Amino acid sequence: MLDIKLIRDQPDFARERLATRGTGDEACIDELLKLDEQRRKLLAEVETLKARRNRASKEIGALMGQKKTAEAEAKKAEMRELGDRIAALDKQALEAGAAQDQLMLRLPNLPHESVKIGKTAADNPVVRVHGKKAVFAFKPKSHVELCESLKLVDFARATKLSGSGFLLYTNWGARLERALIQMLLDLHTGEHGYTEVSPPFVVGPQCLEGVGQFPKFKDQYYGVVEGDKTAEMGKLYLVPTAETPVANIHREEILKESQLPVYYCAYTPCFRGEAGAAGVGTRGMIRVHQFDKVELIKIVKPEHGYDELEKMVANAEKVLQLLGLHYRVVLLCTGDLGFASAKTYDLEVWAPGQGSYLEVSSCSNCENFQARRMNLRFKTEAGENKFPHLLNGSGTALARLFVALIETHQQADGSVLIPAALQPYFKADRIHV
RNA sequence: GGAGAGAUGGCAGAGUGGUUUAAUGCACACGCCUGGAAAGCGUGCAUACCCAAAAGGUAUCGGGGGUUCGAAUCCCCCUCUCUCCGCCA
Structure with missing residues (x-):
């Protein structure tokens, strides 16, 4: 607000x-x-x-x-x-x-002055590029082919269980997903100073309103019903991102200045209705109704908001570097900026099988836009109550990271090499038939 | 799901229709006192909004509604917490 x-x-x-x-x-x-x-x-x-x-x-x-x-x-x-x-x-x-x-x-946040004025994603300036596109002596397979040949994901049976847009990870695939979650949590808590939290996966509407998902985008989320109490519909929602519960942890509180900055990181599944998106890139794992994500949240003093944003982006980039992935950082132009954000960097990772970059992280400073909505303040040493800046960033989204990882590290024989940083979690150095 | 008890400021805790402008204590901040400190004494100490500012005003005692000239206080509904019982991983 x-x-x-x-x-x-x-x-x-x-x-x-x-x-x-x-x-x-x-x-x-x-x-x-x-x-x-x-x-x-x-x-x-x-x-x-x-x-x-x-x-x-x-x-x-x-x-x-x-x-x-x-x-x-x-x-x-x-x-x-x-x-x-x-x-x-x-x-x-x-x-x-x-x-x-x-x-x-319903009024979105004001874009920060450093954000380029533009209309669409095509106007987003590339800030920096890390690594190079992987070169293959053979035609790289898409993740869908790899998942089928290596039996990492059972697309057909997932659809039988829950309809299209859901994934059933199997065997090595399930282990890879779990290994990634744990590696990312260990990285951010161990190296980057975040405190791990594990929030509820369902939240009340006030949390969605707090971060700016309600009331404008109400059609995009899953509401839950307990038993047959249809009257209760809309009292609780499946989280679309860990940002929703975690950013709201201190809602309606007045923090002490000495408590700042607060750094949280959390793993949650993310549930998205993706209304109106059916038919667009629906094959495979790129756009699904449920995916895993490790999220980073910061509550900081206003004067540190933009330094903290740069640090958060670097934290998310570290994930891609450790996994040996080629990526680029783009700054979202004003026309592509999310509702609550004043400034957003996206991390786009290269997926050779797709021949395109996939957005795996979005790091935003929402300034005090969300803090106002949730009435989260901090008291300065001088005794004045102020709204802090709230930052959120994916560190990172997993389904797409999974895609980039197996497509990048696939071998001519159809196997996939596991990067060294992930091996202690995956407990093997290769996925093969 | 059933029965009972509760929710008052940062914390504790009084207040059952009108000098309550929410007492008092603790904590906290500042000052006095002191060689320095403790104790003691004094002062201050919730949030939001209206008003250019000041002065002032309004609202808020878990939330919402009602009764009344007037509600922390009486009535109704809801939420949450605690204790006990039932069911359950």
Whole structure:
């Protein structure tokens, strides 16, 4: 959520920054300003009346104490009338506030000034490239072929169980997935200073609202029902990313300045409805309804937000380096930026069998956009309450990492070599038939 | 799922319709005192919003609704916590 005071004081700045997203959201600034003015006018009015009533009520108490019943009754009648006006005005003020909130919750974050203005992913500048595309003396297979020949994933039976878009890892495939999860958690906790947490995989709607997934993108997530209580539908949702539970851990809290920065990392499966995405790249493991991910979350002082973002990107890159993968880092342009983010780097790993780069990580500084939504603050040494910056980054997503890994390290004989860093977890150096 | 008891500020804890402007204690900060410290004394110490600022005002005692001129206090609904019972990995 943006700061209404910023919109009030610098509407042109907010309009101009929002416009760079190309979503047309800047159009509602005028309506927002109107609603805000209306709300404040009503508030001032109703508060004046309430102040008068509070004073009168005390006087009534005093009059009754002095047994001046007639005077007290006269004042009571007067206040009854005032009470009706207060109730009516109160309702209006509340409605104006609710309308304003609805609008505010649907307004995306302002892109940071360092973000390139652009329209689509094609405009994203490549910041740096690591390694080179693997060269093969043979035609590299796609991960789908490798998974079938090495029996790493049983696509057909997964579909039988849960429909399309779900995966049944088998044998070496299941072990590889587990080894990757453990390697990444060990890396981030052991080398990068993150504290491991294991959150619930279902969360209440307030968590989705807190990070900006609700109310605008409500159609993309899975709601759960306990037993046959269909009335409970929508009370809980499967997490679309660990960001949802983990970023909300300290919601509605006031942290001490000395507690910052907070670094969390968590493994969770991620569940995504991907509404409207059917038919696009659905074959294989690139776009699925459930995948594993190790997520990084930081809560930091505002002045450190962007240094911490760079460090987080480096932490995610380390994963790809250890696995011997070629990748590039791109900076998302304003048009490609996520709803809550002010600045995002994507890590795209090369998948030789696909002949394309796959997004395996997205690291964002959401500044105080999410902190405002979840009312997460910290108290400075001077005693002032401030909103911290919230950062999230994949460290990394696994299904696509799995794809890049087996496609990159496949051999002419159809086997796949396991990188040295992963061997202690995988307990073998090669996958073969 | 059943029965009972609870939810008040950073913590503890009083407050059952009107000087409560939420007492008191602890913790914390600052000052006095001291050679220095402890103790003692004094002052301060929730959040948000309205107001250009100040002064002031409004709201908030788990959440929502109601009664009333007035609600932490009375009524209704919900959530959560604790104790016991049942079921369960």
